[in-house]
Amino acid sequence: MKMTLLWTIQFLSVPVISPLCAGIIKKFKALLQNRQGPGIFQPYRDIGKLLYKDEVISRDASWIFRYAPYIIFTATVVAGTGIPLFASFLKNTLTGDLLVVIYTLSIGTFFLALAGMDTGSAFGGFGSSREMTVSALAEGGLIFSLLTVALVSGTTNLFAGSGTGMFAIGRSFLPRILAFGGFFIVLLAETGRFPFDNPATHLELTMIHEAMILEYSGKRLALMEWASANKLFIFAAMASNLFFPWGIAQGPDTAAIIFGITTFAIKIIIFCMVIAVLESSMAKFRFFRLPDLLIISFILNVIAIGMVYPL
Amino acid sequence: MDTITNQTGLFVLLLLFSAGALGSLVLRKHDALSNEWSGLFSIAGSLWGLFFALSVIITGHDVSFAVETAFSPLFSLAFHIDRLSAFFIFVVSLIALFSSVYGIGYVKHFYKTYSIGVLGLFYNLFIAAMLLVVSASNGIFFLIAWEIMSVTSYFLVVYDRNDEGNIKAGFLYLIMTHAGTAFIILSFLLFYKYTGSFDFETVRANAALIPLTVKNAVFLLALIGFGTKAGIVPFHIWLPGAHPAAPSHVSALMSGVMIKTGIYMLIRIFLGMLQPVPIWWGLTVLAAGSVSSLLGVLYALTEHDIKRLLAYHSIENIGIILLGLGSALTFSSLGMPSLALLGLIAALFHILNHAVFKSLLFLSAGSVINETHTRNMEEYGGLIRFMPQTAFFFLVGAMAISALPPFNGFFSEWLTFQSLFKGIAVPDFSAKWMFILAAGALAFTGGLALACFVKAFGATFLARPRSPEVAHAKESRLTLRAAMGALAALSFLFGICSGYLIPFLESIGRDLDAFRNTPSFVSVSPEQSITAGGGFASVSAPAFLFIFIAVFIIVSFTVKYLINRSQRVKIGETWDCGTDLTPRMEITATGFARSIILIFKGVLKPSIQKEIEYNDSRSRYLPKTRTVILGISDVYGSYVYKPLREMITRLSLRTKDIQSGNINVYISYIFIALVIALFWVL
Amino acid sequence: MELPIILTSFLVSALIGISVRHRRLIEASSIAASAVAFVESILVSLKVASSGSYVPFSFFYVDSLGAIVMLIIACVGLAVAVYSVEYLRQETAKGIIGLTRVRQYFVLMDLFIAAMFLAVTAGSPIVTWISIEATTLSTAFLISFYNKPSAMEAAWKYLIINSIGLLLGFFGTLLYFIPLTSLQGSGFVSWQLLAANTAHFDPLIAKIAFVFVLIGYWTKAGLVPMHTWLPDAHSKAPAPISALLSGVLLNVAFIMVLRFKNITDAVVGVSFSRNFLILFGVISMLVAALIILTQTNYKRLLAYSSIENMGIVSLGFGFGGIGAFAAILHMIYHALIKSTLFLSAGTVLLKYSSTKIARVTGVLAALTVTGILFLTAFLFITGTPPFGIFLTKIFILSAGIKTHPAVVLVALFSMVVLFVGFFKHVTAMSFGKTPEGIKAGEGSVWLVVPPLALIAAASYLSFHVPGFLFALINGAAAHY
Amino acid sequence: MSIMALRLLLGIIFLTVVFLHLTKKNSGAVIAYSVQSLAIVLVLFNSFLETGRVSLLFVTLLAFVVKVILAPLFFVRLIKKNGLRFSVSTYLNIPLTLIIIAAITAMAHSQKLAPLVNIVPANHALLSLALSAMFLSLGLIINRKGALSQIIGILSFENSIIVFAVFAGLEQSPALQAGIMFDLFVWLVIATVFMSMIYRHFGSLDVTSMRHLKD
Structure with missing residues (x-):
């Protein structure tokens, strides 16, 4: 009974909490820019509003365009079941493998890029092109940063990865920090944040993610926005739980779980703040400088892995 | 099943294909009849092949016999079909089955232009030769089958002989494969020198007689020789030309199966015959795999010829298979047979999977080309509306090759990844770093492959038609769709049923001496969760599928029926900034990949x-x-092959000076030869 | 009586050619003579197969190897005779030659074939030498047949170089008689006698004699560096004559050295002569392969290919053991296939009127059957399975890998280079568009049947060697 | 005949070869060849005298007809018909030619070929000389650009072989000798025909003008 409940929370928390996460970032950014800003629940209102709006679909669009939002959204939710949120003992051995999570997210990327190309708009096409470029280059860093954790904990199951204490093995501290550096760069790339992408822009020359969903409206746009919030949340959760596995519930004990949820919330908020600070203090990079950043991420991770089993 | 795991079963198999070959040649005056004859016999043969191979795999009874020839005891028509051979017979037959079904409809557009009888002849012979290659156990007999395979496929490549490009591609193909064969011959000769036999079994039994340096030479020779056929970078240059030139159902066979015969022999020699091997062999194979997979996918990105793109992906996937094989070799040298078995299973699984999805992709590309009469992706666009089913099958293939779950490509890549991950933990310094690099290569390969197939699918099927040809496209014939549909279904099923398949693959690996008593590192739980590397990682395909479908249904249902019932969907124009949107404004295939190309410039x-x-x-x-x-x-052309060609040409021109035309000089050759010979002997 | 019948029938045919002006009769008599020779040769070889050798009078001596070469002469000779009839008719129709030349052609061809028969069956080395000299003389005018400056040049070089070579061979042959000088009174020295009297042979003289014989006769057999006349002569002669020269004559000259090799080996051991065979073989292969790579004339290309194949055969005998067996088999395959190639090349030449590779494109479209024959024969001769030459090459290489790995490496390299070069030219010729003004279609069925028969025979032999032939090959290989 | 006379004859043969190397006139070459052939015939005649076999006399006569009469006759007619007084030039000038002659003669006398000349130890010196004549003839063919000189060179090579065979006691049966002689005769006819054809086609007997065939 308890496990069912916990699993339900695990399932639901990604789609339920993720808009909040986006809202927090927006709010922080506004505060940093000396603006009032919308409330942190504004994303929920946006999604709700979009869900009830009429839609316009291009006559060039095929079923890919129509179904992509559902598939992308599903992919993020499924990926969400594979990562530890507040309880590491929920060892999901069925879909909790790091490669499964990464490739499930790739399904989303794949359909997102296809949807971008589907309407024949010039924006969608280059958006997809840029998105695929960035995500292709981010793949190495992403896999390797999670792999560092997996090697430290002796399993590629992400839940187990978050179960080992950060200082449980002293010598794994440095690899983890390095890997986190790498992971953080990938996080920014994959979730379309500064300096890779500007989530708030609609300027033709710079947008990536927005370009692909330019043709969407109504409920499909809502799902797209929601899915991207999910993705952000998933990455934030991975960053906080895999690299800083403090406070996460190690057993099905109610107190531990509540403590886990609390620490998780705090960690997420901190992450949101970090991202907000970063976005406010940094300029967007020129597109062709991004690969350097991603290669740096990969190299950091290679070094990290090299240090996991020093000879 | 025992009744067919004997030589009669094999003869029936070969007989069916021979009948198909000869019959279609005899009936060459009647295009349709010849085509149907060839198709029916190759289908029958393939079905029998599947049945035969499965029987061998399940019962584990080797089929082994030899027909002595009068020529010499060195050469006998020796067959030995163990599970490994049977696995490859299975793969060949599987792809041949669907290619043949596809071919019946596809070949129709060659009627009246070319001889269908000749196509049927070479097609059936080609399949038969591949079957012989994987079942021969005498070196000379193997070489004969190998060369027949090369030559028949050459004729299939140049079948559309009015296209000069095809002739060139065929030329390059045959000379590369011939040069590769020379390396193979040399390695077999070295076997013969030290073991006194061309028989694989005898060589294996006497492998200890071969000195280590010779073994090393054999390794390099075999890697180059078989690697040329498999398309390992930098011996791959023939592949992107030859595979697209052939008719599409043949391309499917060439890319899906033929190149794997090279891998088959690498497994047979390195893991079967020459054990134990030095560690650097495995590391070299890993390096070759890394380079091939990365460069293969990068070159694929630069292509806008759809079949060349797919051909480059074959290079990439051969690289991935080599990563599995390389880790198997490395682990076996390090004395970790269980992990080696894991690597071998990964390689075998990827061989099977790649055969399925690559032939699916080639067949769907063939359907597209058949309708649009061009291989240039820049002239496609919007085909999803004209050929919805083909588009769907291509999408399945694209997802499978990009290793997206739950399709089959993901699970074999997952296993490959696991064996590489485990390799990072080995205590050997150089091996550890090689594994890190290999894993990195595989990771990047995955990402780039995804980008490449977004490009391929997007440019081909999405947006508006970019040439008038597309607008005339129709959905392809039933047999074509049937073949593609079946392969798409297989691609899905092999993914979902990976838990069932893995024990089979493991039993195949265990047939090799090196793994006969190895504890397994791959296990499958009752809920079909595959666990690899002794609990290191696990995944369950059915669970993933179930969760995915459940969430998808809940989401769609919620959005459609619970949230909005009152809103309308309007069909409008794509936003065009106020101008008239034309297909010329769409992103092109080249444009799509441009940024990646520039990054990797x-x-x-x-x-x-x-x-x-x-x-x-x-x-x-x-x-x-x-x-x-x-x-x-063409980097390899300008830095490797062109200098080589120029060097030999210069040598040739120099040699021609011997034939100077002056009779006095000619006579002096004789005199000098005489004097040298006289004074050399005395 | 078989051997005199063969020789007589050719001489009669030649006489008819000289005395009669009736074209059909000349053609018929030539074919008839070849047919008689064919049947009789099979009878002779059956006898040799059952008893090891055949010595009807002391004048003749046919051993296993001789019988094999006899069969080669007979087969190719018959095919060439049949082919020549139609070939010359077409040339007459094109106005290239007149009746006088046709008569000349058949007379000389008959004499040529007769001389070759005599060379392999003669019991005395000197008679053999005389008949090989006779082949030079009878073919000189066939090479200059078209009377063009280049043909004259080819014939001149052929005459001079071969005369020198044969004189060296003659000298070498004489040296082999040294041990017999003590045996007074024997007027007629036979091969058997030479082989029987090796006991008193000074090893050093045996070596010198072998060198002279080797250089001498192999000038005729076309091994590098004595080959220089060969591409010229073989490319300038009429195609059917080229077939005889390349397919048959080279073998006839080649086996003479082998006969002397046996005698020498009895005196000084096998390794001495083997080294020579290996050295000349591998050089021939390498040079021929390299030159083929940038060849521009398809008949010269075929000529170089003959040099290469002679090199392979030499290598096979040099390695010995299974190499010798394979070499003999290779000799047979090569004879049949090279003739096929030259005959098909003749048909191509009739159609395109040029021997330049660059001028010949789209043969498959213009001459479908001939094109397929040419392509198949190319695959055959470059050692592509399932054809027999693949096996012989592998056997020869495996015979050599134990003792001479470096030679095997060079040989393998040459084979690849040759394949690449040959294939490049075959591709250029077979595919592509037929030039303007060339009408598609075979000229006559009789231009197709002879090469088809030859390649069919070779293909059959790739899969199954008849018992008597197998016995012959084994019998011959046992000596080397 | 005494051994001295034989030596003299062989010396003549050797000197004619040397002379062939040096002469610039075609007629000189033909005369030298006739002299050489005459010497050969005398040697053959000598062996007839020694053995007393009538058949050998027949061979000697045949040789006389072919070599001393017919061959020079053919050549002279060719020279007359085409007005070929001077031979085509050589590759090496006279001093160099002389050096080469010396070298080749030394080579033929070298210790390396000792077993060859010791077949009949008594004729040791003669055999060496015959061997030198052989090699010199070969050298002649290589050095000369004229077709006629080459033909004469080949004939003189053949003569040297015959003389070697005679002194080494390697004579063949008369029937075979007759066959060889017949061969030679046919060869001579063909070579002469070819020479005139070449002259017609190329306008000279210079073999270096034949350069159609090369790779």
């Missing part, structure tokens, strides 16, 4: 030519036309 060495024509030559403000050509220079 150090490797790919692209050349960009810009030509601008102005309306008014004095005031250069308003260009009339602007052409940008993005080309990829």
